[in-house]
Amino acid sequence: MNGTLRDNVILITGSSIGIGRATALRFSEEGSRIVITYHRDEEEAWEAAEECQRRGARGTMVLRLDLRDDVNIRKAVADTVGEMGHIDVLVNNAGVIERKPVEEQTFEDIEQQLRINLEGTIKMTRTCLPHLRKMVINVVSLTAHRGYPDLGVYAASKGGMISFSRTLAEEIGPRKVYNVFPGATATRMTGFHGDPPEKVAESIVLLARGEYLVPNGGDVKIGSPPAMRSGSMVQAEMAR
Numbered sequence: 001m002n003g004t005l006r007d008n009v010i011l012i013t014g015s016s017i018g019i020g021r022a023t024a025l026r027f028s029e030e031g032s033r034i035v036i037t038y039h040r041d042e043e044e045a046w047e048a049a050e051e052c053q054r055r056g057a058r059g060t061m062v063l064r065l066d067l068r069d070d071v072n073i074r075k076a077v078a079d080t081v082g083e084m085g086h087i088d089v090l091v092n093n094a095g096v097i098e099r100k101p102v103e104e105q106t107f108e109d110i111e112q113q114l115r116i117n118l119e120g121t122i123k124m125t126r127t128c129l130p131h132l133r134k135m136v137i138n139v140v141s142l143t144a145h146r147g148y149p150d151l152g153v154y155a156a157s158k159g160g161m162i163s164f165s166r167t168l169a170e171e172i173g174p175r176k177v178y179n180v181f182p183g184a185t186a187t188r189m190t191g192f193h194g195d196p197p198e199k200v201a202e203s204i205v206l207l208a209r210g211e212y213l214v215p216n217g218g219d220v221k222i223g224s225p226p227a228m229r230s231g232s233m234v235q236a237e238m239a240r
């Protein structure tokens, strides 16, 4: 699949700020229709939608979504489908982190990270699937693959997302599911230290455009992306 994203409906969780917002803006440049969700940052969400329109989005929607709330998940998906008709790409981006050794994590810290990052991703995906045409992209983390102090619970939530997607890939073909692994990225989550979120957004859009050679259920590490398809639009653009 190597194609245009024009008029595609892209639902990105947690897209009022950070990586989600940068991703919404980058999809807008492809002429996609963008569904922005916010949890607390309503003002930023509307600002992001306006910027999406300026960058070429062919339609935008702004929805409140709390991934801890089952009713809210169902309503957000129903509202999206009611207005947009279907979903082409779901980007499971929303996430939270509590940096503490396991011994200091409260039960509430543990519940929040697992509920939002893992359970929220699974419930959101499950609710979107009957309306999903092309793919799911999960924003996971390198912490899932090796130990980093203070990130055990967060890493477990991200590791669960990877396990989930490996099975999902076996179930939803010809539709796809991929995992994207950002390095440290300059957002609120890191105190704005790291690479610009636009770097992650670019890889997500190339993945959605079908430019990367990556198997269904596979991984894309930001900074060392997979090979590009021969004849890909990006290679053609670089050759010009």
Ligand SMILES: NC(=O)c1ccc[n+]([C@@H]2O[C@H](COP(=O)([O-])OP(=O)(O)OC[C@H]3O[C@@H](n4cnc5c(N)ncnc54)[C@H](OP(=O)(O)O)[C@@H]3O)[C@@H](O)[C@H]2O)c1
Pocket: 013, 014, 015, 016, 017, 018, 019, 020, 037, 038, 039, 040, 041, 042, 065, 066, 067, 068, 092, 093, 094, 095, 096, 116, 139, 140, 141, 142, 181, 182, 183, 184, 185, 186, 187, 188, 189, 190, 194
């Ligand atoms: N930044 C990094 O270095 C890095 C590295 C690897 C992976 N990641 C992953 O990238 C994703 C985006 O992170 P970011 O760095 O852009 O962080 P961010 O700027 O803090 O954004 C997180 C987003 O998640 C939303 N969110 C939080 N709780 C939610 C809930 N209960 N329901 C729905 N949405 C909720 C936030 O909305 P509100 O602000 O309105 O609550 C916000 O839009 C996360 O999954 C993160 O784990 C980040």
